Amino acid sequence: MTEWDHYCKLLERGKISRREFMGRTAALGLTTALATSLAAKAARAATPKKGGTLRLGIGHGSTTDTLDPATYENLYIQSLGGAVHNKLTEVGNTGDLVPELAESWEPTPDAKVWTFKLRKGVEFHNGKTLEAADVVASINHHRGEDSKSAAKPIVDPIADIKADGKDTVVFTMKTGNADFPFIISDYHLSIMPSKDGKADATSGIGTSGYTIESFEPGVRTKLKRFPNYWKEGRAHFDAAEMLVIVDVTARTNALTTGEIDAMDRVDLKTAHLLARNKNVKIVETSGTAHYTFAMRTDTAPFDNNDVRLALKYALDREALLKSILRGHGVIGNDHPIGLSNRYHASASDLPQRTYDVDKAKFHLKKAGLSNLKVDLSAADAAFAGAVDAAVLYKEHAAKAGIEINVVREPNDGYWSNVWLKKPWCAVYWGGRPTEDWMFSTAYAAGAPWNDSFWEHERFNKLLIEARAELDEAKRRAMYVEMQTIVSNEGGVVVPMFNNYVMGLSKKVQHEKMGSNWSLDGFRAVERWWFG
Amino acid sequence: MTEILTMVAQRLALGLLTLFVVSLIIFLGIELLPGDLTEAVLGQSATPETVAAFRRELGLDLPPHTRYFEWLGGILQGDFGKSLANQREISELIGVRFANTLFLAAIAAIISVPLAVTLGVLAALHRNSFFDRSVNVVTLSSISFPEFFVAYILILFLAVNVNIFPSISNVSPDLGFWERVYRVMLPALTLTLVVVAHMMRMTRASIINLLASPYIEMANLKGLSRSRIIVHHALPNALAPIINVIVINLAYLVVGVVIVEVVFVYPGLGQLFVDSVIKRDVPVVQGSCLIFAATYILLNLTADVLSILSNPRLLHPK
Numbered sequence: 141m142t143e144w145d146h147y148c149k150l151l152e153r154g155k156i157s158r159r160e161f162m163g164r165t166a167a168l169g170l171t172t173a174l175a176t177s178l179a180a181k182a183a184r185a186a187t188p189k190k191g192g193t194l195r196l197g198i199g200h201g202s203t204t205d206t207l208d209p210a211t212y213e214n215l216y217i218q219s220l221g222g223a224v225h226n227k228l229t230e231v232g233n234t235g236d237l238v239p240e241l242a243e244s245w246e247p248t249p250d251a252k253v254w255t256f257k258l259r260k261g262v263e264f265h266n267g268k269t270l271e272a273a274d275v276v277a278s279i280n281h282h283r284g285e286d287s288k289s290a291a292k293p294i295v296d297p298i299a300d301i302k303a304d305g306k307d308t309v310v311f312t313m314k315t316g317n318a319d320f321p322f323i324i325s326d327y328h329l330s331i332m333p334s335k336d337g338k339a340d341a342t343s344g345i346g347t348s349g350y351t352i353e354s355f356e357p358g359v360r361t362k363l364k365r366f367p368n369y370w371k372e373g374r375a376h377f378d379a380a381e382m383l384v385i386v387d388v389t390a391r392t393n394a395l396t397t398g399e400i401d402a403m404d405r406v407d408l409k410t411a412h413l414l415a416r417n418k419n420v421k422i423v424e425t426s427g428t429a430h431y432t433f434a435m436r437t438d439t440a441p442f443d444n445n446d447v448r449l450a451l452k453y454a455l456d457r458e459a460l461l462k463s464i465l466r467g468h469g470v471i472g473n474d475h476p477i478g479l480s481n482r483y484h485a486s487a488s489d490l491p492q493r494t495y496d497v498d499k500a501k502f503h504l505k506k507a508g509l510s511n512l513k514v515d516l517s518a519a520d521a522a523f524a525g526a527v528d529a530a531v532l533y534k535e536h537a538a539k540a541g542i543e544i545n546v547v548r549e550p551n552d553g554y555w556s557n558v559w560l561k562k563p564w565c566a567v568y569w570g571g572r573p574t575e576d577w578m579f580s581t582a583y584a585a586g587a588p589w590n591d592s593f594w595e596h597e598r599f600n601k602l603l604i605e606a607r608a609e610l611d612e613a614k615r616r617a618m619y620v621e622m623q624t625i626v627s628n629e630g631g632v633v634v635p636m637f638n639n640y641v642m643g644l645s646k647k648v649q650h651e652k653m654g655s656n657w658s659l660d661g662f663r664a665v666e667r668w669w670f671g
Numbered sequence: 672m673t674e675i676l677t678m679v680a681q682r683l684a685l686g687l688l689t690l691f692v693v694s695l696i697i698f699l700g701i702e703l704l705p706g707d708l709t710e711a712v713l714g715q716s717a718t719p720e721t722v723a724a725f726r727r728e729l730g731l732d733l734p735p736h737t738r739y740f741e742w743l744g745g746i747l748q749g750d751f752g753k754s755l756a757n758q759r760e761i762s763e764l765i766g767v768r769f770a771n772t773l774f775l776a777a778i779a780a781i782i783s784v785p786l787a788v789t790l791g792v793l794a795a796l797h798r799n800s801f802f803d804r805s806v807n808v809v810t811l812s813s814i815s816f817p818e819f820f821v822a823y824i825l826i827l828f829l830a831v832n833v834n835i836f837p838s839i840s841n842v843s844p845d846l847g848f849w850e851r852v853y854r855v856m857l858p859a860l861t862l863t864l865v866v867v868a869h870m871m872r873m874t875r876a877s878i879i880n881l882l883a884s885p886y887i888e889m890a891n892l893k894g895l896s897r898s899r900i901i902v903h904h905a906l907p908n909a910l911a912p913i914i915n916v917i918v919i920n921l922a923y924l925v926v927g928v929v930i931v932e933v934v935f936v937y938p939g940l941g942q943l944f945v946d947s948v949i950k951r952d953v954p955v956v957q958g959s960c961l962i963f964a965a966t967y968i969l970l971n972l973t974a975d976v977l978s979i980l981s982n983p984r985l986l987h988p989k
Contacts, residue, residue: 203764203946203955204712204756213712288709288725290716342758356767357757358946359938360843383841385936389823393838394936397830400839552949553705555715568715588718 188373188649188669194380196664197391199405201384203358207344209330210282210289215404215658216384218327220361222662223380225330225346226371228256228275229321231573231661233654235480237322240371241270241331241347242309251316251608256324258307263368264333265351272303277334281341291328293581293588316608318615319574327662349375349666358384363665376669395420395643402648402668404658406641408466419646424639425655426470428478428571428578431523431638433516433533434591437631439563441514445629446507451514452633453503454537456495460635463532464525468641472634475626476569476578479637480655483575483619490624500540513543514564521554522566529635530566560591567591571637573656575619576607583626592631599625647671674988675979679972686968693964694746694957698739701953707731708755708951729755742954746961752954754947761958765940769962771842772939775855776924779862784917787867791874791913796901798879810868822861822934829857839936858935862928866920873916877909911978918974925970926963 201216209225212218230240239245242256262270279301282289289295300312313320330346332339344352349371350363363380383400385391388407394400396417406414406422415422435442435451442448457471470479473492477484504512518530527548534544549558549565558565572578581587584603585595599622606618626632640658644650649671654661660668709725710717726732745752751761790810794803813821830838836857846854878901881887890900929941940959947955979985 202950203943204708204754204950204952206757211712213714286724286728288713288721288728290713290721292721293716293718354843356843356938357759358942360841383839383936385839387933387936390839390934390936393826393831397834397838399837399841550705553710556706556710556717559715589715 188376189671190376190378190669192377192670194377194402194648194665194668194670195400196380196382196659197385197394197400197403198382198659199386199388199391199403201358201386205357206342207352207355208341209328209332210287210291210341212290212328216382218657219404219659219662219664220382221327221330222657222659223350223363223382223665224344224348224352225332226262226348227325227327227329227331229325230663231322231325231654231656233652233660233663233667235482235573235655237325240325241275242321242324245321247318247320247610249610251318251320251610252313254311254313254320255304256309256311258309259370260307262347262370264347265345265366266333268333270331270347271306272309273337274334274339275309275331276301276303277337277339278331279329281332281339282328289328291326294323294326294328294577315604317576318606318608318610319576322574323577325573327657350380353379360384371666374666377665380665382665392643395645398645400645401670402642402644402659402664404640404642406643408468408641411466411468411641414643421644421646422641423644423650423653424468424641425653426478426637426639427480427655427657428476428569428573429638429640430472430476430478430569430571431526431529431635432472432476432567432569432591433530433633433635434559434565434567435631435633436563436591436593437595438593441507441509441512442563442631444507446503447509447512448631449628450500450503450507450512450540450542451537452493453496453500454540454542455533455633455635456536457493457635458495459536460529460532464529465636465638469636469638472636473623473627474630474632474634475623476571476582476632476634477575477619477623478571481573481575481578483616485620485623489620490627493627495536497540500537500542504541511541511543513545515545515547515562517547517549517558517562517565519549519551519554519558519566521549521551522559523568523638526566526568533635560589570657575622576603579603579622579626580607583630583632594631596625596629675976678979679976682968682972682975686965686972689968690961690964693960694743695739697957697960698735698742698953701948701951701956702735704951706951708953711950712756731755738953742957751958754952754955756947756950756952756955761955764943764955765958765962767844768938768940768943771937772925772928772941774851775840775858775862775928775937775939776921778852778855778859779866779924780921782859783863783867783920784870786863787870787917788874788913790867791871792878792901792906794871794875795878795882795905796898803875806871810871813864814866814868818861818865818930819934821864822858822931825857825861825864826934829860841936842938855937858928858931858937861931861935862924866923870913870916870920874909874913877912878905881905881909907981910981914977914981915974918970918977922967922970925966 198216198219200214205217209221212221226241228240228242230238232238241259241262243259245254245256247254258272279295282291282295297314297317298311299314302310304310332341333345349366349369351366353362353364355361361382365375365378369375385394391403392414395403411422414420435448437443452474461469461471516530518526520526530546534546537544559567572581582589582591583594585600602618602622606615609615647670648668650668709722713721742752754761754764790806794806797803826838829835837854840854840858842851842854882905887900887904890904929945932939932941944959
């Protein structure tokens, strides 16, 4: 591949911006006009065509799945939610926030009260017209004493929701939050029709472009285009079939033999072989999903920051990326903010941490230790290859005089018995679209999922300040500082961010693919089309 | 004849007792596993409050014996209860899946049983010939490989290299009968390859065993043809052990095919069972287990009845 092609690819995948593209290709000696037209060519995709039935093979899904967004639990049901439900706002395929069921929104200057104006004339699959009361009921479905919702912590900052007339909803927050419109785009917060103030959560009725024709949990869902869909330029397929194919070999075979048109979770070990198939293309997006090794900073020896730093320096991230993810990812820098996040600290803001045995030894010595023996708990329930990653870590750390004892935990009950309990364990994070959301979920003092039990005064102060800060430049500076603090003083080793790797039949067309979640931000059915 | 009816009644009563014990063991077993449905479903997103609210909603906060006896009370009234995870009626949930499982088992049996018995008879007829040896080698090899390997080999040759059959058995209730048969062909062939050897070898062995008996010698001396001796004289007397082996294999086709289901993404009972165990959906696990156990008990009973019917000495005891 020439350098030129390489930049085109990067631009297509959204890895570099248009401006960067111009700059870099100018260095190759292209005129701006030529570069502009080429950029347009690279960015252009064929005009979407209507028709066809998309068959998606998804590597998750279980007989126990329910249509209730409160218990959306795996990629299958989450993707189905993305096809059936709209939210108030949507993270677009370029990562920007776009209005969905809300037409516009307005905060008060302290970002405490948010007023959302709803789109008019939106119809539910059962014929009901969308009103403010539906939105209130749908969000309240996750709140309150009896909520069993996985999204309860997300809606916890909301103090009050009120309908103001038929098409205005007013959210009052406990503290100011500039990112609230992002948060309300979460896949749990699907807008459902209400009846007597309660949301109808189990019938799978939404406002999106596809209605559920049949739902067999753990097997398949058949979807049909909803003729009265309000959104323009979306929902191109006549119908869609979402199949649960948990076995990766079966999924791959189904794609290569034309039984399905697209699959998620490509087997990384054989991805290069699959790419040779002339009917298949491999597509990957790098989002916010990442792996971590979380240390309990309230437990010895992890309460000593020098021990934590020693462990952070004693890991060869490149080697881990190469062997565990086969290169389908990006190395991490010991903080949870990914490349696709808006305020990601670039290498000039925060240098990349590298494998450095001397520095590891130095920090170990500073902690007053000549050697260190620690247990690292891992199971493949944390992420695929977690145990192998832990064993590699052990090898890397041994050179720095650190002895890691890898404890293989059972997959069953990993999240209830190991995570947040054992002093050091492997963890998977789907990531969050905003910095504040990610930090408040897993790094803020006292947060239920603060898996490093970490408390940092300056960090927590910045977190509150940045949340209500509406000035972009100031916010950026704050988030970069917070990433620096987490990287240098936090209790979490972040070896890498994993890509979402998907296999698509060549006839499937798409624009730039959303990277906030797998399968085009769970919107594959709505956004893709057959060429 | 009354003897047989008494025996059937006795065996059915014992079977009910067995089912009760099975349900008790399964319930205790799942109680011993770490975590419950709420933790399994909420996973990484679980917080103590949401787990508690979820448990209250499902009644999982009640003590185990209360839950077990409530479930047992329901079963005695013919009510399998509802799935904890998605509140669907278990009878519906299991019904569709069990029908799929039976369908696959039936197709596999229709192919494998006649094939195995014919091969067994032919092998006995041409004992130690090249034919006998090669049938033995082929069937024993196919039974020696793990099921998923046999399945992948079939997929490679019949779906990937030459696209004759679909690589996944994507069946749904609205499919026509023959379309369904076509789609389950690969899993049915896999199962056939796995079960043929056992039945074939048993047929061959029991026939050969009989060939040494005096009455066969008599038939030989009468000058009957070898095939007539085997089909008319030896086979009827060899039926009892053959039926037993066939029935064991049929039971296996119903309850032991979860790997084949996974490889071919076939929506059978096994997959439902595994999903439910992972999520600790106790009532569904219990329901599936009862069906599995009942299948074994009923098929064994059938085997015994058929053996008796095929043996005049047992049918008319002195």
